[in-house]
Amino acid sequence: MSxxxxxxxxxxxxxxxxxxxxxxxLIMMQHGHxxxxxxxxxxxxxxxxxxxxTAVAGWWGMISFFVTPCVLVWNTGLYLTTLGMPSEQTDTxxxx
Ligand SMILES: [Zn+2]
Numbered sequence: 001m002s003x004x005x006x007x008x009x010x011x012x013x014x015x016x017x018x019x020x021x022x023x024x025x026l027i028m029m030q031h032g033h034x035x036x037x038x039x040x041x042x043x044x045x046x047x048x049x050x051x052x053x054t055a056v057a058g059w060w061g062m063i064s065f066f067v068t069p070c071v072l073v074w075n076t077g078l079y080l081t082t083l084g085m086p087s088e089q090t091d092t093x094x095x096x
Contacts, residue, residue, distance in 0.1 A: 006036035007046070007060045014039050017078055020071045021050040023057045024064025031067070040085045051075045 003014045013032060017095030051072060058068030 003037055005039035007038050007042035010039060012039045015043065015082050015085055017043055017046075017082065019046050019050040019078065020054070022054045022067050022071045023066060024059055024061030024068065026061055028039050029061050029064045029067070040082065040087050043079065043082050043085075046052055047075060047079045051079075 004011050005016070014037040016035070016037050018033055020031065020033045022032075023030040038046065041066050054068055054071050054075070058071060059065055
């Protein structure tokens with residue numbers, strides 16, 4: 001069973017994921033998410049980017065203060081479920 005990563009287009013083991021990103025701006029807030037069948041390295045990248053961003057920029061609002069921990073828990077929990085995924089195959093064939 002082979003599939004293609006919707007983020008980088010490479011063939012390999014993928015997992016359907018959805019990561020969230022939250023930005024608090026005092027009385028405003030911005031919420032975004034990205035999802036699809038991603039390979040392990042794209043899951044890593046997206047998790048780091050979205051969760052890192054939310055951890056820094058998520059807290060700065062009344063509602064955001066409560067939304068941010070939910071986003072962090074969701075992203076981290078989702079990421080943990082992908083840790084057992086096989087890594088993508090390297091582009092360079094290994095010489096025996
Ligand atoms: Zn990918």
